[in-house]
Amino acid sequence: MLKAMTKTHQRSPSGPPEHSDPNERDESVAPKDGVFALPSHIAGSGTLDRLVETARDYARHAASENTLKAYAKDWAHFARWCRMRGADPLPTSPQVISLYIADLAAPAGKAPALSVSSIERRLSGLAWGCAQRGERLDRKDRHITTVLAGIRRKHARPPVQKEAILPQDLRDMVATLPHDLRGLRDRAILLIGFAGGLRRSEIVSLDHGKDDTPDSGGWVEIMDDGALITLRGKTGWREVEIARGSSDQTCPVHALTQWLHYARIDFGPIFVAVSRNGLKATIDRLSDKHVARLIKQTVEDAGLHPELSKAERLALYSGHSLRAGLASSAEVDERYVQKQLGHASAEMTRRYQRRRDRFRVNLTKASGL
Template identity: 75%
Template sequence: MPSETEKSTSAPSDELEDARVDERDQEESDGIALPSHVAGSGSLDRLVDTARVYARAAASENTLKAYAKDWAHFARWCRMKGAKPLPPSPEMIGLYLADLASGSSSSPSQSASRPLSVSTIDRRLSGLAWNYAQRGFTLDRKNRHIATVLAGIKRKHARPPVQKEAILAEDILSMVATLPFDLRGLRDRAILLIGYAGGLRRSEIVSLDHGKDDTPDAGGWIEILDDGALLTLNAKTGWREVEIGRGSSDQTCPVHALEQWLHFARIDFGPVFVRTSRDGKKALGARLSDKHVARLIKQTVLKSGIRADLPEKDRLALFSGHSLRAGLASSAEIDERYVQKQLGHASAEMTRRYQRRRDRFRVNLTKAAGL
């Protein structure tokens, strides 16, 4: 058993070593370079830098951050076990997955950690595969040491996905009613209504620009037309257009709310949804984070009294950014294929997962089959 002095001196040393290794790993993951037999030049070196920028753009910023954390966790786990993360060892990765699923302790001196869900473990494995690919290695997920362990984890621990509560039409109106009519209130009202009517992800909402090619970090742009707003989005499944028609009244119309925000914030270029000054009266230039959308939803859910039958902690856990998408899918009483198109889903089955309330037996195959 190490003494208190040993603990206090070794912990910072371990953290420093972790930081150094993680930094070195990050440098190795930017593994785009000139072939060894090609002499460098100014133009070629610039192209290497450009290629690295494009390579980093192959996945979203949030995905890259998650993958970086996955690698850092695995590398630290390997060091604690006296192993090396490179080159990939299917046997060690199989043991790592088992450790994540069982919640066993990382070392004799540490208490057991919380077991991870199957979806998180699957994501961790994807993160490792991506990181190995960036370092010039191939991780064979079908290798028996990985595949059989993962299959056993799924068979033993898999649970139906936990779905967030849908924000329905009456809910979104109650949430919007809690917002003030200062500049910040106008912005947040437009965020909620546009996000709901468009069935948008929170990252898609904050990535919008006023016009095409306004900023290099945009994920799409808007066009306001007589009959509504047309959003062109570079989403997870590729480019798609989202049509948001005008509402039945200015109080509930997402396009009117968007026009009001753009007018009073004097935004005619760049990011649509930006930060405001502390007093909520002046629009600033910085684009909002997608975390603001999640916070906004939770705050207005509490203020509007939605699901007031539950404790505050449970109410907050029920709702997230995806509640807007689920709300549109659950509330729109139209043909399912139109909802599928609006949400950008590749299959109707995925759209049905978002529908918290629907007539499940509208199509009765039993009767159709003659029974």
């Protein structure tokens, strides 16, 4: 069936063709030059070559580094899938894409079936991969849409939400941290992440001042009443206000100023690694994976959900648990929570409110029943 739907040639399942052309492109790897190059009929010059490099640099910043890495992995998986079945990934065929997503939803081998949301994410990655190679993937083609609709109808499930970290949980987690330099840093990460409703990538992207580093995602200004974070998030630039807390032990602004003072940070990334002896801060920005590891470690140390096994307990929490905790516990008008989290709609904010409003309003009694 696959051979009838797409152009094929003989390949070994575990490697390249036996008589491959050494000049043939490897379609599993994105072109190094991207889509920006001078047309053949235009002669290059110093100015034009510089602008080509500038355009490529802007293109590399069109999406976050994590997104680009995920898209590259999606394309590599698809290219390998095609080669294992004697097909070419390019030119991209909607029929082959439909077979690919069907295999993701109901794999014949030992590979686990992907969720609907993961398959949709894969399609986004394939669309990106095609664009990088001068191709266009029509996701609205009937071969793709009908198969995807069937997958949704048969396999769709409600999204599995991570557990919210509520204020008492956060106090218990913070209490497990030592009072050395690493402890000061990690305490500030947890409290700022919670009070600001920040994503883990947003936390580690913060700089001390505006334009301190090229890879900055925002900066912090400490004021008398709190901290003002100017942040470049998924929905564009926004300001996040973090007011001072009622106690120094749990005040995010106090924790941040303590870390900045003792780490002697007055320029560049705010959340950086600490030297091996734990006595000084380095200049190396932390990865967002540190936030995820920190949350899981402090959850374990605090003994949250002792009725569960360690694996089950750690699976409940992620970086988004901080955002969900703020949305679920802040007893204020919903629009303020929406603004803090940077959501474009109130419906998205409600998804973060774990059981907050469940049965609070009794419409059954209100209707007279």
